[in-house]
Amino acid sequence: MIDQQVSPRGGAACLPVRPRTGRRLVLVAVFVCAACGLVYELELVALASYLIGDSVTQASVVLSVMVFAMGVGSLLAKRLRSRAAVGFGLIEAVLALVGGSSAVVLYASFAWVGESRYALVGFSLAIGVLIGAEIPLLMTLIQRVDRQDAGGTVADLFAADYVGALVGGLAFPFLLLPVLGQLTGALCTGAVNAAAGGALVLWVFRRDLSPRSRWLLITVNLAVIAVLALATALVDDFERAARRAVYGDGVRVAVQTGVQEIVLTGAGRSSLDLYLDGRLRASARDEYRYHEALVHPAMNGARARVLVLGGGDGLAAREVLRYPDVRRVTVVEVDPGVTRLARTDRALSALNAHAYGDPRLTAVNADAFNWLRAAHGSYDVVISDLPDPGISDSTKFYSAEFYGLAAEALAPGGRLVVHAGPPVTRPHTYWTVEASMRAAGLRTRPYRISGRPTDFAAGPDRAAHRARAERGWGFFLAAPVGAPQLRLAPKAPRLRSLTQFSLVRAGRDAVSGRLSGLPPSTLVHPRFWEDR
Numbered sequence: 001m002i003d004q005q006v007s008p009r010g011g012a013a014c015l016p017v018r019p020r021t022g023r024r025l026v027l028v029a030v031f032v033c034a035a036c037g038l039v040y041e042l043e044l045v046a047l048a049s050y051l052i053g054d055s056v057t058q059a060s061v062v063l064s065v066m067v068f069a070m071g072v073g074s075l076l077a078k079r080l081r082s083r084a085a086v087g088f089g090l091i092e093a094v095l096a097l098v099g100g101s102s103a104v105v106l107y108a109s110f111a112w113v114g115e116s117r118y119a120l121v122g123f124s125l126a127i128g129v130l131i132g133a134e135i136p137l138l139m140t141l142i143q144r145v146d147r148q149d150a151g152g153t154v155a156d157l158f159a160a161d162y163v164g165a166l167v168g169g170l171a172f173p174f175l176l177l178p179v180l181g182q183l184t185g186a187l188c189t190g191a192v193n194a195a196a197g198g199a200l201v202l203w204v205f206r207r208d209l210s211p212r213s214r215w216l217l218i219t220v221n222l223a224v225i226a227v228l229a230l231a232t233a234l235v236d237d238f239e240r241a242a243r244r245a246v247y248g249d250g251v252r253v254a255v256q257t258g259v260q261e262i263v264l265t266g267a268g269r270s271s272l273d274l275y276l277d278g279r280l281r282a283s284a285r286d287e288y289r290y291h292e293a294l295v296h297p298a299m300n301g302a303r304a305r306v307l308v309l310g311g312g313d314g315l316a317a318r319e320v321l322r323y324p325d326v327r328r329v330t331v332v333e334v335d336p337g338v339t340r341l342a343r344t345d346r347a348l349s350a351l352n353a354h355a356y357g358d359p360r361l362t363a364v365n366a367d368a369f370n371w372l373r374a375a376h377g378s379y380d381v382v383i384s385d386l387p388d389p390g391i392s393d394s395t396k397f398y399s400a401e402f403y404g405l406a407a408e409a410l411a412p413g414g415r416l417v418v419h420a421g422p423p424v425t426r427p428h429t430y431w432t433v434e435a436s437m438r439a440a441g442l443r444t445r446p447y448r449i450s451g452r453p454t455d456f457a458a459g460p461d462r463a464a465h466r467a468r469a470e471r472g473w474g475f476f477l478a479a480p481v482g483a484p485q486l487r488l489a490p491k492a493p494r495l496r497s498l499t500q501f502s503l504v505r506a507g508r509d510a511v512s513g514r515l516s517g518l519p520p521s522t523l524v525h526p527r528f529w530e531d532r
């Protein structure tokens with residue numbers, strides 16, 4: 001049984017510092033622990049969004065479960081109030097270990113088990129319970145340091161807690177994530193958490209601890225910090241092993257930018273795969289089918305000025321630049337890391353036919369929505385080569401407001417083409433895109449193409465390639481009401497996958513599954529989550 005020495009009067013503790021100094025030290029510990037706690041929350045949300053997808057759902061799960069668990073932790077902490085010092089020290093050590101290791105365990109679960117949802121809920125519960133137990137114990141400790149009215153004590157504690165949360169919330173995206181990354185950032189946060197909690201108890205409240213309790217806390221905190229330090233030293237090896245488990249042995253490039261993780265696999269142009277935040281974005285085995293279908297139907301007509309939204313890999317631009325009468329191509333890509341690799345990586349630049357070396361191409365690193373709002377001239381063709389609408393971070397790019405901005409960027413007689421997701425497996429999403437385009441004053445012509453599973457008989461990502469082939473891709477060619485009739489079969493250069501017959505059939509196949517009467521998706525009422 002852990003003993004605790006209580007002052008003879010049963011009131012203020014016998015401290016090695018003055019009461020006012022002790023009170024300030026407790027509030028500093030509250031500040032640090034609150035900052036660490038919020039970092040754990042944000043790290044769970046960020047990693048879950050990356051590993052599982054759908055950031056809105058993952059944030060809701062993590063935050064709601066954690067807030068519930070904090071209430072449970074507060075109730076459980078009532079039993080420790082008589083031994084507040086040693087209880088707080090042990091709770092902070094456990095919280096440091098659980099929170100600091102959570103990112104590593106989640107990533108390992110995703111890499112080797114293939115499922116991280118249960119681990120996510122488990123960590124949310126555990127971290128929430130431990131964070132919820134802090135405040136009741138800190139309330140007891142600060143009252144032992146310096147007697148004050150309960151209202152003043154609560155105000156001081158919550159002020160330090162909220163300011164610490166602010167600092168932790170700002171440190172995560174602007175310091176920890178870009179400098180240390182998710183795994184190392186979480187481990188270092190855990191070490192800081194353990195040091196702050198242990199230092200407070202073992203120094204300020206050391207006279208409240210029996211020798212047995214003191215040595216227990218020293219041993220536990222040193223063990224936690226040692227485990228976290230060892231994990232930090234090995235995190236690079238762990239990350240490489242986990243990445244091989246996810247992407248196979250052919251990983252050549254793995255870059256964490258300020259926007260996303262970029263991974264390139266495959267040694268040559270014919271075996272290249274591009275992953276963005278764990279999602280297969282382009283594969284040399286089938287990307288030509290997608291990009292030919294995306295670009296060439298929109299090139300039927302005036303095409304001197306072309307705008308590509310997204311498509312930082314240069315593959316859509318490659319198809320546009322095949323037309324000699326194209327004078328200017330503007331690529332708007334949010335992540336400079338993607339455009340940098342498209343220029344410099346030998347395999348990727350070969351796959352995009354060195355599009356970034358063409359003097360007609362200009363690359364802009366900006367958010368496509370905000371860039372369109374700034375009204376940068378008019379274009380004969382606007383190509384939307386953005387992630388699937390089912391990814392909640394991309395929902396604004398499939399809203400009626402976005403299509404209204406795109407329509408304003410069109411020159412008279414201009415065309416807009418949009419990748420709208422797989423119409424066979426996600427028809428609700430596909431036809432909601434059309435409803436959103438029509439709400440923006442555009443008339444549309446749908447078409448879809450399928451992949452060829454026989455193209456993907458080998459390789460570490462066979463399942464991902466086969467799934468893409470079976471789903472196929474859906475598109476909408478659009479123009480403002482009153483523009484000339486939209487035709488799917490352009491006078492295009494020689495193509496690998498498309499013919500005039502296949503494009504006509506692609507339009508007929510898409511129309512056969514039409515869903516009518518769907519409401520549009522808007523910024524304030526996104527609807528694509530309903531089809532998940």
